[in-house]
Amino acid sequence: MSTKITNNFTTELWNHTNNVFLKRSDLYKYTTTATTTTMNITRSFSSTCHNSKSDSSSSATSTTTNIRTSSNQVAYWLIGTSGLVFGIVILGGLTRLTESGLSITEWKPVTGSLPPLSQEEWEEEFRKYKSSPEFQQLNSHINLDEFKFIFFMEWIHRLWGRAIGLVFVIPAIYFAARKRTSPHVNKRLFYLCSLLGLQGFVGWWMVKSGLDQEQLNERKSKPTVSQYRLTTHLGTAFILYLGMLWTGLDILKENKWLKNPEKCIELFKKLDSSKLGPLRKMSIFLLGLSFITAMSGGMVAGLDAGLIYNTWPKMGENWFPSKRELMDPNFTRRDDQKDLWWRNLLENPITVQLVHRTFATLAFCAVLYVHMYAIKKKPLIPRNSQMTLHALMGVVTLQAFLGITTILFTVPIHLASTHQAGALALVTVSLMFMNQLRKPRMQIKNVINSSMAARLKHQANGNVGKRIVTETFNLVK
Numbered sequence: 020m021s022t023k024i025t026n027n028f029t030t031e032l033w034n035h036t037n038n039v040f041l042k043r044s045d046l047y048k049y050t051t052t053a054t055t056t057t058m059n060i061t062r063s064f065s066s067t068c069h070n071s072k073s074d075s076s077s078s079a080t081s082t083t084t085n086i087r088t089s090s091n092q093v094a095y096w097l098i099g100t101s102g103l104v105f106g107i108v109i110l111g112g113l114t115r116l117t118e119s120g121l122s123i124t125e126w127k128p129v130t131g132s133l134p135p136l137s138q139e140e141w142e143e144e145f146r147k148y149k150s151s152p153e154f155q156q157l158n159s160h161i162n163l164d165e166f167k168f169i170f171f172m173e174w175i176h177r178l179w180g181r182a183i184g185l186v187f188v189i190p191a192i193y194f195a196a197r198k199r200t201s202p203h204v205n206k207r208l209f210y211l212c213s214l215l216g217l218q219g220f221v222g223w224w225m226v227k228s229g230l231d232q233e234q235l236n237e238r239k240s241k242p243t244v245s246q247y248r249l250t251t252h253l254g255t256a257f258i259l260y261l262g263m264l265w266t267g268l269d270i271l272k273e274n275k276w277l278k279n280p281e282k283c284i285e286l287f288k289k290l291d292s293s294k295l296g297p298l299r300k301m302s303i304f305l306l307g308l309s310f311i312t313a314m315s316g317g318m319v320a321g322l323d324a325g326l327i328y329n330t331w332p333k334m335g336e337n338w339f340p341s342k343r344e345l346m347d348p349n350f351t352r353r354d355d356q357k358d359l360w361w362r363n364l365l366e367n368p369i370t371v372q373l374v375h376r377t378f379a380t381l382a383f384c385a386v387l388y389v390h391m392y393a394i395k396k397k398p399l400i401p402r403n404s405q406m407t408l409h410a411l412m413g414v415v416t417l418q419a420f421l422g423i424t425t426i427l428f429t430v431p432i433h434l435a436s437t438h439q440a441g442a443l444a445l446v447t448v449s450l451m452f453m454n455q456l457r458k459p460r461m462q463i464k465n466v467i468n469s470s471m472a473a474r475l476k477h478q479a480n481g482n483v484g485k486r487i488v489t490e491t492f493n494l495v496k
């Protein structure tokens with residue numbers, strides 16, 4: 020008899036709790052472990068209680084023994100470091116805009132950390148610069164003091180890069196050794212570290228292209244860096260920045276969910292809904308498009324293509340330059356002109372500017388479309404994503420405005436630099452939008468569900484337990 024009562028009690032309790040606090044389907048939908056035994060639930064719940072008392076930011080162990088999350092400190096460090104990457108991108112842009120990037124003619128990763136310290140050392144550095152194509156062809160008029168300015172611009176850029184290396188690598192090792200990072204995040208940190216190392220090499224590879232007269236002859240270019248290499252350097256910096264930010268945001272988001280599992284139920288329901296699928300795909304598309312638009316901007320910057328056609332929306336007198344200008348045979352390097360198209364698309368400043376204008380227009384229209392779509396589907400969309408999308412609409416409008424003024428005023432340094440910061444802001448908000456719409460990882464769903472089930476059981480014990488016991492006894496009687 021007593022076994023029968025216990026069995027009935029457990030089943031009834033489970034049913035009642037599900038009906039009282041959550042529709043059963045809601046709970047089961049989020050988990051594959053909804054059949055957790057009472058023992059597991061209890062273990063998971065006591066662990067949740069323990070965690071909610073302690074500061075989750077200092078604990079890498081999450082609500083159950085099944086998952087290890089990274090601490091919030093790791094997230095703050097990653098987001099802070101991504102801020103340093105943001106800063107170095109802007110500084111890199113200023114270095115280019117002040118034409119300082121080719122002032123240091125060597126790459127000494129360690130000894131180069133110190134600038135020249137005596138008059139002789141400055142003279143020696145200036146002597147090396149004097150033998151560079153940039154000095155000989157463009158800057159032969161500058162004196163030592165002017166050289167010191169461009170030298171410092173580039174030196175600070177390189178020093179900042181080294182500092183990012185240290186600020187990233189040392190804490191990464193520390194956090195991993197202290198088990199403050201989950202295996203999932205460790206993998207990402209490894210990739211980010213490798214990318215950071217690569218970024219240094221790409222930087223030097225880019226500078227080399229502006230110092231080597233042979234390469235300049237091949238490109239028939241004045242002494243500037245190759246637009247391909249500049250854009251690669253810009254692209255890897257963007258990826259590094261986005262990778263750090265994404266990982267940091269992910270950690271904060273998951274820790275927040277684990278701390279307040281009951282607050283996730285509504286959100287998870289929306290994120291899991293198939294009706295959100297199209298918007299999720301659109302968010303990926305928007306990030307991709309913002310990134311490609313930014314890279315096409317890098318090509319404009321690399322070719323100084325903003326110094327021509329300083330009108331908007333028309334390009335000169337017409338909406339589009341003539342076909343002859345856009346597909347200029349002077350840019351081909353083959354007799355059969357088979358490379359006419361791609362060389363013009365990537366090397367002809369007029370065509371490259373038109374490409375950037377086209378991508379920018381597409382990006383603006385795409386955000387506008389998604390914004391309108393989201394307004395129509397408002398009830399389906401989590402509230403934080405709605406807010407982010409409004410911000411995205413604002414940022415893309417501002418960015419287009421900055422691009423237009425940069426063109427109209429023939430690329431003044433302050434506008435060009437703000438436009439570059441705007442591009443970073445645009446990819447940041449696009450990334451946040453995409454991140455907020457991502458479905459939670461299965462492991463996280465499982466943990467949240469276990470802890471929800473445990474809470475339900477706990478509440479049920481207190482609130483409805485008595486009633487069910489009475490009902491169960493009545494049934495048995």
Ligand code: HEM
Pocket residue numbers: 112115116253309312313314315316317318319320321323324325326331375376378379380382383415418419420421422423425426430435436438439441442445
């Ligand atoms: C809406 C999205 C846009 C994005 C994401 C974007 C992004 C960028 C980026 C990343 C650069 C490279 C900056 C650098 O490395 O210094 C750039 C350069 C440039 N963009 Fe845009 N841009 C957008 C719209 C526009 C528009 C609408 C125009 C003008 C019609 C424009 C004109 C320019 C010009 C002239 C440059 C070269 C500036 C320089 O030489 O430093 N952009 N853009």
